[in-house]
Amino acid sequence: MSVSPGSAVADPPSGGSVPAGQPPRRPFWTRRRRDQLAGFAFITPQLLxxxxxxxxxIALxxxxSLYEWNVLAGDFTYTGGDNYTQLLDDANLPEVLKSTALFSVGLVVLNLSLALLLAVLLNQRLRGMTVFRTLFFSPVVVSLxxxxxVWGFLLQNNGGINGLLHTVGIDGPNWLRGEGTAMLxxxxxxxxKNVxxxxxxxxAALQGVPKELYEAARVDxxxxxxxxxxxxxxxxxxxxxxTSVITIVGSLQVxxxxxxxxxxxxxxxxTVLVYYLYQQAFQFHHFGYGATLSILLLLIVLALTVLQWQMRKRWVFYES
Structure with a gap:
């Protein structure tokens, strides 16, 4: 059989010939499918x-939250929405949410402000900066x-903090027992601990800022x-x-x-929300109500995270 120049003849797949008028069948294990299978194999452990x-x-x-579970008596009773009704009628919950908000706001503002200030100061090219960076980071790796x-001993009424204040003629308060100083x-x-x-x-972010921009600004x-x-x-x-997302979520889990x-x-x-749900579940053995408080915490964290993610387009560079 002669073949004219410029024409091509497809080789039939192994195992048989291709009928006339039908295109050749593609193999099932194409390169794209092999790549997809490899990708799924890598992410399967994380998904599991x-x-x-x-x-x-979360599902459990x-x-x-729909049951009242008395572990000591072995009772597991369906209560429907009673735990959610108790949540709305809980007289302590507003004070708990107030303490939670106060702790979160104070922690986020002080942590981010101090961390940024330290980063700016330690970004200078001066001798000994590596030592200071190590000193400020070392509390992160210390056991919580x-x-x-240690800080509990320092903040006692006769602890180290008040001892230092006493040397300069100041009578320090009982830091951990005063309503105005305990939260602070x-x-x-x-x-x-975490700054x-x-x-x-x-x-790391400061070191990624181009120096040419600062030089041009100085010229101007x-x-x-x-x-x-x-x-x-x-x-x-x-x-x-x-850092704001990480710090806010962490402050709600203290x-x-x-x-x-x-x-x-x-x-x-x-009494922040996490400690309150611990009290309800493991001290008072109200596991159903503790689970309901856990759902409330989940919704608060989810709402704040989504809010920050939606607001990023207004102030985050590269997102506008």
Whole structure:
């Protein structure tokens, strides 16, 4: 059989010939499908972990919120929406939410402000900056419980803080037992514990800002504050978004500091939502109501995260 120049003849697939008038069948395992299979194989462990350790517990919490579970008596009684009715009628809940909001706002403002200030100061090319960076970051890797216990001794009525104040003639308050100082003390302890993490993130963002922009601004006569406001803040705004989301979510999940330092007191001044649901579930054995409070916490975290994500287009660089 002769073949004219320029024409092509498709080789039939192995195992048989292609009938006349029909295009050749493509193999099932194409390169695209092999790549898709490899991708699914890589993400399957993460998906399974999320399903088992995140989605399943959330579903169980929703289920438990419809029951009253007395572990000691072995009773598991369906109550419908009674726990949600109790949530609306809980006289302590407004004070708990107020304490939660106060702790979150104070922690976020102080943490982000101090972390950004430290990052700007430690971004200078001076001798010994590596030592200071290590010192400010070191509390992040310290055990949370050990850190909190040490600060508990320092903040006692006869502790180290009041001892230092006494040397200069000042009688310090009972930091952890005063209604006006207990929340402030817990916030300060938590800020000093985690400020180093945000400081490192801000420091990495600052080092990524092009130096040419600062030089051009100096040539135009811009001062330090104008350069910081017009160049630094816009260019590190994605990192500010990241740190704000992490810090807000972390502030709503605080537990160990409250449990070790104040146990929620005095009264309800430091009883945040996580500690309150712990009390309801594991101290008073109201597991159904504790699950309902967990759902409330989940909704608050979800709402704040979505709100920040939606507002990013107004102030985050690259998002406008």
């Amino acid at each position: 972990g999320s399903a088992v350790f995140v989605l399943l517990p 919490v929703f289920r438990y 419980v050990a850190w909190t216990i 003390s817990v916030i300060v302890v938590q800020v000093f 180093g993490l945000n400081m490192v993130l801000f420091l 006569g811009a001062g330090a504050w104008v350069r910081f406001r017009s160049i630094t803040l816009p260019l590190i705004s994605p990192t500010i978004l990241l 537990f160990a500091q409250i449990a070790v330092l104040t146990q929620g007191g005095p009264k309800l001044s430091t």
